Amino acid sequence: MFGYRVPAPDQAMLISGGKSRNPNTPFRVVTGHGKFVMPVFRKVRFLTLAMCEAEVAEACVTKQGIALNVRAVIAFKVGNDDESIVNAAQRFLSDQDQMSILTGRIFAGHLRSIVGSMTVEEIVTERQKLATEVLDGSKEEMAKIGLSVDSLQIQSIDDMKLGYIAAMAAPHNAAIQRQAQIAQAQANQVAAEAEQESKRKQAEYTRQTSIVQAQYKAEVDRAQAVAAQAGPLAEAQAQREVIDAQTELAQREAQLRQQQLVAEVIKPAEAEAERVRVLAQADAEKMKVQAEAAASNNRVALDRMLIDQLPQIVKEAARGLSGANVNILNGADGLGEMAAGLVGQGMAILDSVKKGIAPADVPREPREAVEK
Template sequence: SGDKGVKVVVGGGTFVRPLLDRVGKLKLTARQINVQLSDAVTSQGIKVQVQGVATFKIGRDVESLRNAAERFLDAKNEQVDSIVKNVLEGSLRSIVGTLTIEELIRDRQKLLQQVQDAAKGDLATSGLQIDAFTIQSFSDESNYIGLLGQQNLATVERDARMARASADQTAAVREAEAQQVKINAGRDVSLREAETKTQVAAAQARADQAGPLAQAEAQQEVVRRQTELAQLEADRKEKELLSSTVKPAAAEAQAVIARAEGAKRARIASAEADAETTRLEGGAEAQIVLTKGEAEAKALAMRAEAYKQFNEAAIIQTVLSALPDIVRAAAEPMSHIDSLTVMSADGASDLVRNATRAMVESTTAIKGLTGLDVPSLIGGAMGRGFGDRLRTGEGKAEGDGRSEVRTAAEEIMHKGEAGLTTMPARATATAAELEAKAKEDAAEAAEAAQQTAAKVAKATATAEAKASAIRTALDAKVAPSEGNAAQWAKWLAQQLKQIPQIQLFGSITLDQLADRGPAQAQTVWHTAEKVLNKDYGKMTVAELISRFGS
């Protein structure tokens, strides 16, 4: 030491001057002491005994080492322990006085912290510090702590019983709930098992069906693939044949079909022309016959009109001019008789009477056919008596009877000639007019026949032109020679679009055209049917035109 005081050396050496310096040693290791209070009074006025253990040491900082060296360099350990014990017991006593027994027991850590904080300052001045301080036990002479423990124990027991009862109740509830849950779970399990069995059965049924179905589908797929391969092979072979055989044959077939169709159309047109010719010729002949008939009718009408102009004498002349023919016809059978023997009391007069009777019968027939009463006309001219005898055939047959008849005939002829002489000249003019009119009508009929023949020739030429146009159109409309169905469909749509009023048949399918479609549609469908019937047969006419007709 010296003017500088104490020099502290920790864990090393230093130079010590003999007679001038003094050396002392301090143990820096920690030491333990027991702390006991036998009469500490709490804030409740109850004395308690407190036992504890404290661990302390000299601080390692220079200040603590200097303070400890100044106070304890020559002191013994017991002296140091006593100082620390007294400081701790004093601090403990003062802290216990501010707390209740319950607080001491319940919060020991708080007590220890307060004791250390209170003793820290006193010990620091001596260079000491507390490493640890522990309370080992509390006790009191009045058994307050014991009673407090019993009370707490009773409370704890009560709480324990209540907790046990509550726990039992809760356990019972939980057990009941668990049982219900178990029941519900069992029911759910049963339902799920039943549902699972149902699903398994359904799945098994589907699986049982799936096998054959899958096999059938697989077989169908195999067949489909084989069909596709076969179709591809067929297409390949078809393409090979197209260039060598099918195309020329198809083209020739289509040409034959087109030529046949053109020939058919030509025959139809020719037949129509022949029919038109026949109709026109028949009309012409009918017109000629009608014209001739009308001319003859007009001639007869004019002749009748002329007859109306005849006087009685002319009529008698006309009738008498026919009487010799009538009598000749009546006597014709007698001309073939070689010999005649008359067996009569009257001799030859009976023969004359018979001839006269024949003439009388002829006059009766003339009256029935023409309405002319010949005896009346002659009677008017020769006298009523002569006419009656002519009507009845009665009278005397003196001599051979011929003289009377001849005389009557001569008189009649004489009067007839006189009547003819007095006939109006207008009858002759009328007959001339009738003849001229008949010739004119005949000329008109001939001209009409020529016009009809010209019309027939023109109709025939028109029909031939139509037939030629049809053949030309058919040659232009030859179907495609390729086997492509789409090209055939387009060709068919173009042909159908050109048919008048084809829209009226738009709702029928293509395979119905052969029975229900117009004639031209039937023809073009027959041409394309072999190629299109499989893929397009059920397509309607309107759908085909809409899809391929653009």
């Protein structure tokens, strides 16, 4: 808009002409916002509020009379309040570069004054104290011209090759070097110990590895030996099992052969012997009956005929016994018992026949007479 002016964020707009609201300021100060300015009747100028820098390189003499070359850097700017802006505008508005030149001169004077009251040792070891005293000494003077100092940094201190600072630092350098050598020696010792420990661990690991490898090899060799023996052992075991089976088969065949001998030879022989004994016993019984019949004159012809047939009956029974496939328990005793049973049965049959077919008119004598 025509006649409306706005200052930059780091500028102060100064409007001159007309009446000012503040009688202490010859012009109006505007910051942070715009303002309508009537052309021709008002004049507008701008003052920078940005940070500025000034360098100082001054030859100073210390309290000990030793010349030092001190370099410093000052960071400053115009104050933010209206009074500082008016003071700075009245001095530097037409040539704002003069602010850095004047600031450097002011600090150079205060730097020479402060260095002259201190020793080299204090200046070297207490740079912050030097900077603080210089700032305090120049603060009031800088405020008068509308400037405020943000910082002061002492960049370097040089004795212009006199060697004083170097000589002053020599004991400290020697101590530092000695400490460095001690630290280096300790570090070397620690490194050597660490290397020895590492080698010891490596040797221990190698030994353990060798032991484990030897154990593994022994186990492998043992397993291979067992595997190599497994074939012959298995073959021997198989042969032994075959021999055991053959032995068992031979035993069974012997038992079977023995049973066959008993069935085919011994039992028939025993049966024949028993038959002979039974026949002999039958003949004896025949003779006994004949004797009893001869003693008793009342026996009929039928009795004699039956007596004569008794050996034949027993003989036929014995013949059937010899041809029969009979299992006889208790050997010869069992066979004897069976033959005696057959004879007894024959006698019972004879007695039954005698009682059943005897004539009714033939008188029978008492048994007692016969037995007599």
